Amino acid sequence: MRALSRRLAFLSALLAAAPAAAHPGHHHGAPGWTWDPAILVPLALALALFLIGWRRIAARSGRGAAWRRRLGLFVAGWLMLAGALVSPLHEAGERSFALHMTEHELLMLVAAPLLVLAEPLAVLLWAFPAGARRGIGRLVARPWLAAMWRWLTAPVPATALQAAALWGWHAPALFDRALRSPGWHAAQHASFLATALLFWTAMLGRRGGRAAHAAGQAVAALCLFATSVVSGGLGALMAVSDSPWYAGYAALGLAPFGLTPAEDQQLAGLIMWVPGGLVHALAALVLVRQLLIQGEARHADAL
Known part of the structure; x- marks a missing residue:
């Protein structure tokens, strides 16, 4: 328990100091911004296309509150996505598994649902x-x-695809390969983002009429609870493990702030376990609340 308290105490310091954290004993030095065209060009293109499309639609229909809300959601999601992939957090994740996990959580739990809520395809x-x-x-x-x-x-396939990506990429062989190869690392992030976008589209998207929508919400709520268990279970396994799973991080020695590779992994597990589980569980509770409200409304209509 004392070691667990120590890791929790380090969490806020790790996240706050990610842009300036030194990398002792590592040739990269302090982490910097990532100016990779393979990341910057798609990000810039997506933002430009959305802004052009939004301006054209707004010119026809007026810039009402709903359209301003969609713009705000997309920009917020885009900023979270860019922050995860371009800011010093991305490079710091090469030195600390906990910071790498923070990057993944920003992609899947913050950027993806914000982008889905913006309904950007049209x-x-x-x-x-x-x-x-x-x-x-x-x-x-x-x-x-x-x-x-x-x-x-659909909720069940989207949930299964995201779970497969999450557990598959955290297998030691694949994760170490992603650490060694920029191409595999890009594929890892792309699959996390793509499956998260499909997942949150299934959870938050609009489906059919009132009855179909209620049924879809019920299944989505169950899938959200299941995902909180699936992702939380993986995080819990990391958090209680006394030995590092990944040779790439174990070979680096001490992570920032003096964490051993095992402690760094345990902290990463806590990041996946606690915030990840809470986000999915809270989203499920929101859907359950909506179902209850809809049920009360149907009951009132029948009277």
């Missing part, structure tokens, strides 16, 4: 000329593609 479509919009519309309306999208964004 806005992004409006960034293209009219002819291109019609072509893209005909493409996505094809039955096989529409069916695939419905399956990918």
Whole structure:
């Protein structure tokens, strides 16, 4: 318990000092910003397309509160995404598993749901000329593609895909490969973000009529509770382990602030276990509350 208290005490210091944390004994020195074009170009392109599309739609329909809200949600999600991938936190994660885990949690628990709540797909479509919009519309309306999208964004498949990505990439062989190779590291982050976007689309998206929506919400709430157990279970295993799982971090020796590789991993496990479990559990409770309100409304209508 004393060791656990020590790790919790280090958490706030680790996160607060991530931009300036020194890397003792490591050739990178202090972490800096990541100016990789493979990251910057997609980020800049996504923001530019959304802003162009939003401006065109707003010019037609007026900049009401709903449209301003969608803009705010997208920009907030984009900033979280950029902060995780471009800020010194990204490079600091090469030295500390706890900071690496913080980066992943920002991608999956903060950036992804904010982007989904902004409902960006239609806005992004409006960034293209009219002819291109019609072509893209005909493409996505094809039955096989529409069916695939419905399956990918259904609660159970989306939950299974995210769980598979989470557990698969945290297998020591794959995680160490991601630490050694920039390409594999990019694939890891891309799969985390893609499955998180599908997951939160399934949890927060709009589906069908009132009855179908209520049924979808009930399944989504169960999937959220299941995800809190699945991700929390993985974090708990890390938090109680006395030996480091990943050779890449074990070889570095002490992490920032004097944490051993095992302690750094245990702190990373706590970050996945506690905040991750709370986010999913709270989202599930919100859906349950909505279901109760809808049930009361239907009961009142029937009287």
